[in-house]
Amino acid sequence: MERKSRIDEDLSSFIAESNEIVEEIEPHLIKLGEGLEKNELPDDETVNLIFRGFHTIKGTAAFYQLDSVVALAHKAETLLEFFRSGHETLNASCTDVLCQTLDVMGHLFTLIESGKGDDEAQDRIRSVIHRLNGRIDSLRKKSESQSCLTLDDEASDENSDAGPEQFFSSQSRVGKYMMIFVSESRAMIRQIMEMKFLSMPDDSASFRQDELDFCSTRLGIMADSSGFLGLDALADLINKALEWIGSKDKDTDVAHHDVGMFSGMCIQIMSFLDRIEQWGTDREGIHIDFSDSSEDGVKPCIPEPVGSFQDLNVVFMSETIENLNNLEKKLIWLREERLNRAVQGDVASLFHQMKGSSGLMGYVKLETLCGKAEAILEDVFDELIFLDMWDIKALWEVSRVVRLFVKNLEHGTLDFSAFDSTLHILDQISSGIPEEEKEQNFILPEMNRETAESNDKLTDKTVRMPADVDCMDTVQPDTHQPHDIQPSVNPAQIQEMSVEDSIPGGIERRKTDRRDIRVSIEKLDELINLVGELVIAENMVVKNPDVRGLELENFDRATAHLRKIVRDLQDVALAVRMIPVSGVFRKMIRLVHDQSSKTGKKVNLKIIGDDTEIDKTVAELISDPLVHLIRNAIDHGIQKKTSRNMNEPDGWIVLEARHEGGEVLVIVKDTGKGLDTEKILEKAMASGIVKREDLPLSDRDAYDLIFHPGFSTCDTVSDFSGRGVGLDVVRRNLDKIKGRIDVFSRKGRGCSFVMRIPLTLAIIDGMLVRVGESSYTIPLLSIRETLQIKEKQVTTTMDGQEMVRVRDEMIPVIRLHDVYGMGKDDTEIENGLIVVVEHQEDVAGLLIHDILGEQQAVIKGMSGYMDQVAGISGCTILGDGEVSLILDVGGLIRRSQSREGGAVLKNTAKVYDTLSPAP
Amino acid sequence: MLDEHDFFSTEFEDEDDEDTQKDKYLSFFVGSEEYAVAIRHVIEVIGMQKITPVPEMPDHVKGVINLRGQVIPVTDVRTRFGLEVKVYTERTCIVVVMVRDSLVGLVVDSVSDVLDIPQERIDPVPRVNQREGNRYIEGMGKVADDVKIILDVQRLLFDE
Structure with missing residues (x-):
């Protein structure tokens, strides 16, 4: 289950x-x-x-x-x-x-x-x-x-004494294959590395057969193609990995070290691929040289250290030194814990890495040496031999010899002289000569501080070896008491270092590739709630009655700091849930493209504000409405021009998103023919939606008709639209997220649909005002100004609507306490304040009693238990834990319009006049 | 031997465990009468706190409160039953219940007890008096000599 x-x-x-x-x-x-x-x-x-x-x-x-x-x-x-x-x-x-x-x-x-x-x-x-x-x-x-x-060309070229150009062209073809191979393999390895058993070895008790199969097929493909491309060293490595996979089945227990080794291989393969890519692009020639030489089995191939090869050599040297540093750390650790399989695996993979890179450089002896060392560790792994102090010392010797080699290489000389004797030692070990004989037969060269110090000079990256490295020498091969030695390096410390050091390629790569993680929305909501709680708790501490009135300098400083951190935390927590709308908009690019090619109309799409952030759930829900609106715009709105320049489009569609107040506005504009009010009314009457006595309808009401289910002014039903379903769907979807849609249009000049979607979760800047005994939050964005007015500025119309004259404008007054039936605190306009708010083109003055302050409000939706309250868009929790309602300015104005007979919106017509058609 | 699994299952999962909540009721006073609601609806009981009034709500919906960062509506059971308005005292409690996936607070005069009322001890609503309040009643629970009125929370909150 x-x-x-x-x-x-x-x-x-x-x-x-x-x-x-x-x-x-x-x-x-x-x-x-x-x-x-x-x-x-x-x-x-x-x-x-x-x-x-x-x-x-x-x-x-x-x-x-x-x-x-x-x-x-x-x-x-x-x-x-x-x-x-x-x-x-x-x-x-x-x-x-x-x-x-x-x-x-x-x-x-x-x-x-x-x-x-x-x-x-x-x-x-x-x-x-x-x-x-x-x-x-x-x-x-x-x-x-x-x-x-x-091919023919090439043949003829060869005949006519192929010049350098030809050489490069054929090289670059190979290079291209190489690139394909690299990118494919990289993807495969990445997949493999994401397998369960690699990413969380401790969690799963066994391998999963499907994962193993997957790995082995991938590796098989890679092995084949790398062999084909002549990348023998890589093919070797891949085959190793394959063997490893092959040896496991679903019943094998997952041992940490084992898996570590495999992931080490994967990482190595990755670094191989990097190397191939790096050299394949600009130094193909050299690269091909190498693979050729190894293919031909040319033994100690010592390439001339010239030009670009020198660069490679530098890379090789610094890499090897890094590996050696790690290796030495591990060896010290291994001496401490000889049976620690994880460390054994690390050492093996380090040798392997060195083997690989030296193979690639053509240092065959070095390759063999490292290979032998690796083989010993493999034997240890397979429990053919028991790793003793002697072995470790021999491995140490290998690392010393390699270091010497690299040092010589830095001076431009190749010196394999020390290799033979070391190789011999290793051979002896793997052939299993008894302990005593070892002692008699070989004398291992001393590893002393001098070498370690000279190592330090080699490169800055070298980690200084602990001074008591020398104690390595004092250990007699016959005393199997590792506890005698107290290395100054704490194993745990080494582990920490090595985690950072040993696989830089692997870790960094992941960082750049996967910059995000998936988190469930529930968790985020929980986080946001907790942060909200924290804000309140902070306020409870800071404004605690116990400390009120006290002069507490240090306390104040500390709380100021706390406040800042909490604010930052709040911002971050809220930003987490928001995603840019660009994802949804991107889909529309395709839609416009398809639709315009199918209808034969050339439509250009302009996207504005696609970085506007909206709540994730909202983003998901606006996608459908957008599709319908855009389809409609292209199908019905935009008309094919009879004569036009080929490059000039038939029309534009503008897709825009922006924040306004506590809402997100998503606007779809087109430069089409616009809505035909007469035709709409005609159709509406024919289908009985509108009766003759309802006439005349305002433009706004007429536009409203197009959202009626089944309503369409289209005479023919096309593939995409015309059935009258689309806009109905749009409205329904918007209802779901408590959004609404407004239509503006002018015949012949286009049409725009404005979707207003409340942010279920967002912060707004709000002004906290007092009305009677309650406090409300007015979104700062919709506030134009706040005034104190005199009696003589007020005019009352015969139906009781008060108007305030501000400069040359008549602004209707909305008495908030009346609207909300909150009882009468002070009904004199002169004693209160007028907050002039605007919503689109509408302006109104809200009569309030006092301004309490300004604050960032975290919008919370009203509970589903309550129906939507007109004029309230949500609520927020104040610093003291109290709930404050957020005013929905648009809804408030609309509401007073309907109640007071449209006095507020004397200049409605202006709205449509100022609508400018899309660019 | 009590192994870890048993320990956790009894300690931490009982919120979801229907069995442990079966026949358990939280009883509270409204006016002189004692009422009860099935405990599976009850999330918690909190003391009275400042309610922010929300305009245009039915009388019994007093407004909203802040429940640890969550804004939840509060209904006064007293007003809902059409009883006379009483000033909130320090004994007044808000019982937070979860109905249809939303949290709602019920203002009650005081909370009294958690009771075990087996199904067979619950009688159907008497048909004698078809008054307004009766439709919120799920049954009459008999506990010793007492009778508790078991409320149907769903109807209490959502019926018009």
Whole structure:
């Protein structure tokens, strides 16, 4: 049961991730397609990005055995491969097919997530795969004929005495394969490293067969291709890893050290890949040289230390020295705890690393030496031999010899002289000569402080060895009492250091790749609530009656500090839940692209304010309404121009988001024909929604009709719209998140839909005011000014509406205590204050009794138990723990409009006049 | 031997454990009568605190309070039953209940006890007096010589 649910969890996180990938690569794909239409050359980086996206999906999907997803991703990859390898240039039809692939994948993910099989989508999958195949085939044919051509070219070039240019061109082809290999392998290794048993060895008691299978197939592929590319050292390493995997099955216990060794291998493979990439790009020639030499088995190949090779050598030296430093630390530790398998594994992998890099540099002797050392440790691992002090000392000797070698190398000389004797010692150990004989036969060279000190000079990075390293020498091989020696380095300390030092590549890589983690919203909400509590608790301490009135200098200083930290914490906690709206907007790019190509209208999309942050749940819910609105705009709003410049668009759609008060505004504007009020009314009367006696309707009411379910002014139903469902859906969805939608339009000049969505969780700056005995928070953004007015500024209309004259403007007064029936504190306008608030184009003056202060308010939604209160958008908790209601200025104005007969909005018409059509 | 698992299951999971909450009721006074609500609805009992009034609510909804960072509405049971308004005293309590996934506070005169009332000791509502308040009653619980009026929280809060 438990395990099943864990898999489910994994699966759903896989789907979430894949969906993210799909969302991420889609806009790139469209941009690519659009660029191609304008005959721009595709950007390699973008193609690679898309390729990687598909590849990642493929890899993980394979792990979950989602065959259809794998098949799709694989085909898409194959298609992209043509463009990546530079054989072909992309064309727009290919990007279209790839877009479809993404669609089908998205569909599949939804099906999988809902627990259904992929059967439903089989038809779509088949058709897309078919189309992909079509493209691939045609490209393949084309490239085959082309490659024949290039081959011919090459042949003729060779005949005509190949110059350096030819050499490089063929090299760079190999280089390209190399790059593909590197990026693919890197992805595979990363997947492997994310396996459960690697990431949390302590948690799972055994391997999972599926994970093992996954690893071994991946490694198999990599081993084959690296062998093919002549990367023997890498192939070797991969084969080792394969062996390791092969030796495990699901019943094998996961031992920490063992897994550590495997992850060490993985990290090594990674660093190999880095190296290949680094050299493959700008120094292909050299790289090829090396692989050739190792392929041919050219023994002690000592390349000339010239030019770029010198650079490599420097890299090699600094790397090796780093490895040696780690190795020595480990050896000291190992001497202390000979049976510690984790340390044994670390030492082995360090030797392995050195073996690999020396192999790559062509220092065969060094390679053999390190290989031998590694072999000894492997024997120890397999429990063929028991690691004794003698062995450790021999290993120490190896490290010394290597250090000497590197030191000589730094001076430009190659000196393998010390190697033979050391090799001999190692050979003896592995062949299992009894202890006593060892002593008689060899005298190990002393490892003294001088060497250690000279090591320090080698490089700044060298960690100074503890002085009592020398005690290494004093240990007699026959005294097996490690406790006699008290190394000054605390093993725990070493461990700490080594965790940081030993695998810098691995850790850093992860950091840059995964900058975010998934956290459930519930946890975040809990965090935010706790922070809110903290703020209140802080206030309770600071404003505690016990300390009131006391002169406490230190206390005040401390509380000021506390206050600052709590404020920062609050800001951070709240920001965590907010995500930029760009994710939702990005999807619309695709929609506009599709829609405009299908309708044959050329529509440009302009996105404004996509970094506006909104609550995650809100972001998810506005996606659907946006889709409908944009479809409508393109289908009905924007008209095809009869005569136009080819580059001039038929119309624009502007997608904008911004904060206003406690709300997020999401605006969809178009430069289409606008709403036709007459036609709307005609239709509405024909369908009986509006009766003749209701006429005349204001524009606003008329626009409202278009949200009526089933209402459409369209005579024909197109593929996308015209059934009158869309806007109904929009309104319903907005109702769900307590948002609303306003329409502004002018015939012939376009139309704009303004969605106002309350932030369920956000901070606003608010002014805290007192009305009677209650306090309310007015969003600071909607406040224009605060006035104290005189009696003579007030005019009362015959229906009792008071108007205040401020400069040359007549502002209607809303008496808050009347509206909320809060009893009458002081009804004289002169004694109160007027807060002039504005909402869109509407202005009103709120009569309040006092201003209590300004504060950052954390908006909390009203409980579902209470129906939505008109004029209240939510509430917030004040510093003293009291609840204050946040006024919804727009709602308040609307409310007083309806109650007082529209006195507030004398200038409604102005709203529509000032609506400027989209750019 | 009591192993760890048993220990945890009895100690920490009993909030969700239907069995341990079965037949348990929290009783409280409103006016002279003692009422009870099933304990599975009850989240906690807190003392009276400042209620922020919310406009345009039915009379019995007194407003909202801050329950550790969560804003929850508060209903006065007294007003809900149509009893005369009484000034809140230090014995006045707010019983926080969870109904339909939302928290609501019930203002009661005082909380008295947690009772065990087995199902067979609960009688249906007598049909004699079909007055307003009766529709909130789930049954009459007989405890020793006393009778507690068991309330249907759902109806108490959501019925119009």
